[in-house]
Amino acid sequence: MSDDLRDLYQDLILDHSKHPRNFAKPGQVNHEALGHNPLCGDRLALYLYVDDGNIIRDIGFQGSGCAISVASASMMTEMLKGKPVQEAEHLFDYMHAACTGGETNDATIDEDARDRIEALAGVRHYPMRVKCATLPWHTLQAALKDEQKVSTE
Amino acid sequence: MKMSERLEFPPEHNLAYDVDAYRADFPILAEKIHGKPLVYLDNAGSTQRPAQVTQAMVQFEAHAYANIHRGVHELSVRATERYEAARQTVARFLNAASRDEIVFTRGGTEAINLVAASWGRSQLRAGDEIILTTLEHHSNIVPWQMVAGATGAVIRVAPINDVGEVTVEAIAGLLSPRTRMVAFAHVSNALGTLLPAQRIITAIRAYEKKDQPIRVLIDGCQAVARMPVDVRALDVDFYAFSGHKLYGPTGIGVLYGKKALLNTMPPYQTGGGMIASVSFEGTSFAPPPGRFEAGTPAITQAVGLAAAIDYVTGIGLDRIAHYEDTLVRYALQKLTHIDGLTIIGADAQRAGVISFVMKNAHPHDVGTILDRQGVAVRAGHHCAQPLMEHLGVPATARASFGLYNTHEEVDALAQALHKVQEIFA
Numbered sequence: 001m002s003d004d005l006r007d008l009y010q011d012l013i014l015d016h017s018k019h020p021r022n023f024a025k026p027g028q029v030n031h032e033a034l035g036h037n038p039l040c041g042d043r044l045a046l047y048l049y050v051d052d053g054n055i056i057r058d059i060g061f062q063g064s065g066c067a068i069s070v071a072s073a074s075m076m077t078e079m080l081k082g083k084p085v086q087e088a089e090h091l092f093d094y095m096h097a098a099c100t101g102g103e104t105n106d107a108t109i110d111e112d113a114r115d116r117i118e119a120l121a122g123v124r125h126y127p128m129r130v131k132c133a134t135l136p137w138h139t140l141q142a143a144l145k146d147e148q149k150v151s152t153e
Numbered sequence: 154m155k156m157s158e159r160l161e162f163p164p165e166h167n168l169a170y171d172v173d174a175y176r177a178d179f180p181i182l183a184e185k186i187h188g189k190p191l192v193y194l195d196n197a198g199s200t201q202r203p204a205q206v207t208q209a210m211v212q213f214e215a216h217a218y219a220n221i222h223r224g225v226h227e228l229s230v231r232a233t234e235r236y237e238a239a240r241q242t243v244a245r246f247l248n249a250a251s252r253d254e255i256v257f258t259r260g261g262t263e264a265i266n267l268v269a270a271s272w273g274r275s276q277l278r279a280g281d282e283i284i285l286t287t288l289e290h291h292s293n294i295v296p297w298q299m300v301a302g303a304t305g306a307v308i309r310v311a312p313i314n315d316v317g318e319v320t321v322e323a324i325a326g327l328l329s330p331r332t333r334m335v336a337f338a339h340v341s342n343a344l345g346t347l348l349p350a351q352r353i354i355t356a357i358r359a360y361e362k363k364d365q366p367i368r369v370l371i372d373g374c375q376a377v378a379r380m381p382v383d384v385r386a387l388d389v390d391f392y393a394f395s396g397h398k399l400y401g402p403t404g405i406g407v408l409y410g411k412k413a414l415l416n417t418m419p420p421y422q423t424g425g426g427m428i429a430s431v432s433f434e435g436t437s438f439a440p441p442p443g444r445f446e447a448g449t450p451a452i453t454q455a456v457g458l459a460a461a462i463d464y465v466t467g468i469g470l471d472r473i474a475h476y477e478d479t480l481v482r483y484a485l486q487k488l489t490h491i492d493g494l495t496i497i498g499a500d501a502q503r504a505g506v507i508s509f510v511m512k513n514a515h516p517h518d519v520g521t522i523l524d525r526q527g528v529a530v531r532a533g534h535h536c537a538q539p540l541m542e543h544l545g546v547p548a549t550a551r552a553s554f555g556l557y558n559t560h561e562e563v564d565a566l567a568q569a570l571h572k573v574q575e576i577f578a
Contacts, residue, residue, distance in 0.1 A: 041547030
């Protein structure tokens, strides 16, 4: 594989796209949204269960999409399970900055999350693919705000 | 069935086709993409332009440009002559009866919108039926939905069969005393399926009553660059296409309409250039085609379109069709040997386009990996979401060929697809 393709399709990404984690609807759900990228046909349903203490107790997704969007969704669910909603918002900002070449100096983001997001941030060299990586995160925001649908184009 | 509907060719068309000479006319084909030679296989999206077209536009702008149909000065005269000559070139290209049957539009989309808005809103009544097909591009669906919404007309959809074809029977089976319009693509942009246009129209003409004519619109965007089109032989009422899929510029398209029909249609947009006289008591409109060309049109682009038509007719549409057919056959043969690759649609009735999906790799990933190897294809729903839904796929990858593509480029496509396999094995 040429080096720049390796940049995008890192082992971590390929692994998550082939074997997505939390790829199911959780038993208990109180927030959900459908993320749709009409241009490529990516369609992801995201489900969350947020408890009274504003902790994401459970999270899962279903749907179909390209390797980047599926891997991004899979890694996002892993990162968020058990985390406070507030932290999810920090992660969203960090993710967005990483994928679009912005500032990534938020010290509250732990190393594990940084590594995962760094793997996805290869998309910044592929302008047409940035929205693939960010679709699950936009869907997350919609779900937390109880907007039913989000579309990135 | 007519020759043009089956893409079969008599032996005399097997004359040498000098693809290298044609390639030399297209400067962009020498471009390197990510360090690799460009293999441009997105011709159904837009074709590249030969130097003859850009030069014609540059020459026109340098020596003859002004607004048309307005000034008495020399440049306005020159510009008007060139613009009207372009209309004549289009009329000849389609074998229209008169250049008055050629309306310049912004593109194929606007041409269809024009018919839907002008003919549709003035002619359709509640309960009238418009027949479309499953494989239409959004631009031949949404304008009809808009007019159906405004008039109470009903849209009926002719289904495709298992191999992606629209049969004559599929359309004939929907004809009813309420049918007013049948609109379909000559060639599907998403699958490359060639529709049996001639036989469809013959069936419609056999069904219609003299006092209840059925109008037929063909979306020819994918056809005009791939085969000869004769609107009079087809007996089609409206034929729409865009310049930029015919090796011409963007911003220009064509609506062919039978003169008697255009004469009865109200304006689509209004303003300058389309009136006979204006007063605050009332306005009378210019006859077609001027009636449908409000405002200053894309003058230079019309000149460019005429140059593009001269270019393809110089090579010969029948020869281009034959060459592209050998290329597509070769590509089908190559692609069939790639593990996990499924070709979508029929190959008996295919013109210039191969749509496919790959096991384990989403079309968007296929598109990115091919791009890094210099191979440009389209990945997505191809503005044909109802068709994708019908096929049960979210998207496909699409390789579409043009007059300048080569067998070596097909090899490069196949090789690049092996790379996809490698990554997503």
